[in-house]
Amino acid sequence: MGHLVTVATCSLNQWVLDWEGNLSRIIESIHLAKKAGARLRVGPELEICGYSSLDHFHELDVYTHSLEMLRRLLLDESTHGVLLDVGVPILHRNLRYNCRVICLDGKILLIRPKMWLANDGNYREMRHFTPWMRPRETELFHLPKMLADVQGETHVLFGDAVISTPETAFGAETCEELFTPRAPHIDMALDGVEIITNSSGSHFTLRKLDTRLQLIMEATRKSGGVYLYANQQGCDGERLYFDGCAMIIVNGDVVAQGSQFSLNDVEVVTATVDLDEVRSYRASISRGLQAACSTAKYQRIQTPFELSSEDDDADVTKAPTLPIQPRFHTVEEEIALCGGCYLWDVSR
Numbered sequence: 001m002g003h004l005v006t007v008a009t010c011s012l013n014q015w016v017l018d019w020e021g022n023l024s025r026i027i028e029s030i031h032l033a034k035k036a037g038a039r040l041r042v043g044p045e046l047e048i049c050g051y052s053s054l055d056h057f058h059e060l061d062v063y064t065h066s067l068e069m070l071r072r073l074l075l076d077e078s079t080h081g082v083l084l085d086v087g088v089p090i091l092h093r094n095l096r097y098n099c100r101v102i103c104l105d106g107k108i109l110l111i112r113p114k115m116w117l118a119n120d121g122n123y124r125e126m127r128h129f130t131p132w133m134r135p136r137e138t139e140l141f142h143l144p145k146m147l148a149d150v151q152g153e154t155h156v157l158f159g160d161a162v163i164s165t166p167e168t169a170f171g172a173e174t175c176e177e178l179f180t181p182r183a184p185h186i187d188m189a190l191d192g193v194e195i196i197t198n199s200s201g202s203h204f205t206l207r208k209l210d211t212r213l214q215l216i217m218e219a220t221r222k223s224g225g226v227y228l229y230a231n232q233q234g235c236d237g238e239r240l241y242f243d244g245c246a247m248i249i250v251n252g253d254v255v256a257q258g259s260q261f262s263l264n265d266v267e268v269v270t271a272t273v274d275l276d277e278v279r280s281y282r283a284s285i286s287r288g289l290q291a292a293c294s295t296a297k298y299q300r301i302q303t304p305f306e307l308s309s310e311d312d313d314a315d316v317t318k319a320p321t322l323p324i325q326p327r328f329h330t331v332e333e334e335i336a337l338c339g340g341c342y343l344w345d346v347s348r
């Protein structure tokens with residue numbers, strides 16, 4: 001167990017109810033992540049069915065087909081050997097949730113429902129989903145038979161928990177949660193969670209990338225940590241254009257940034273991060289007392305799967321990815337690129 005970890009996030013051009021296409025792009029992103037040596041991969045919000053499925057989320061078929069696709073993903077051994085954080089809508093005790101399914105080697109470790117839903121501007125999540133309003137609580141999710149067969153068990157954990165590996169802990173927050181005053185990453189970071197994944201369905205509006213970046217940079221500058229941002233890329237069948245830009249940020253510095261306006265269907269962004277940088281950063285800012293008196297303690301789901309290796313730490317050629325200057329388009333470029341990319345994607 002070492003302290004250098006290679007992680008991956010991605011931008012995918014998913015389409016509403018394009019079951020086969022969405023699954024194949026998810027699998028391709030996992031292959032690319034594995035090829036780059038990543039041991040953790042996060043994908044965009046609701047990537048299995050497409051983010052903007054709108055009132056299709058009222059159709060029970062969407063939940064059944066989403067789980068059928070999840071089953072295929074779990075059974076596909078080419079996706080094993082890396083921790084996966086996949087966006088899936090889940091029906092649980094008659095309520096519809098916008099979830100992350102955290103899985104490894106064909107087994108589900110945790111289903112983490114979105115807690116703070118997006119409901120302003122073009123977002124209507126409260127029309128389709130119920131927010132999970134119980135921070136740090138979990139209960140059991142009864143797997144349908146098709147998944148129980150794969151899992152070898154009838155139930156998995158559902159709720160607000162985090163994953164603990166031998167060397168670190170990671171937790172998921174979903175898109176809008178980053179924008180909220182009491183964002184989940186704050187309590188997670190105070191409880192020692194070092195890596196936060198954020199899977200988003202964040203559409204383009206002028207200068208929104210600046211807002212996202214400021215939020216993530218400030219979050220990790222205040223709390224320390226590694227932040228993996230994944231987003232939908234391009235159109236997905238509704239009116240909106242999503243501007244991708246998957247990113248990896250460490251302690252307030254961007255270390256990897258994907259393209260904001262891309263015609264690629266799958267773009268994977270990876271970085272090698274040094275967990276010791278998070279530990280020393282967290283020790284050097286005056287957060288210790290806040291962490292020590294924080295009563296917000298997360299249930300940790302244990303996995304023996306290692307994100308790092310001692311061999312990597314001993315390999316002098318293996319170094320953490322260095323910070324880069326974040327890239328921003330000018331306002332004029334954003335206007336030109338979003339129109340062109342929207343028209344290309346929507347009309348093909």
Ligand SMILES: NC(=O)CC[C@H](N)C(=O)O
Binds near residue numbers: 123174201202203
């Ligand atoms: N899907 C979401 O939760 C998106 C909401 C968020 N405010 C954004 O625009 O990125």
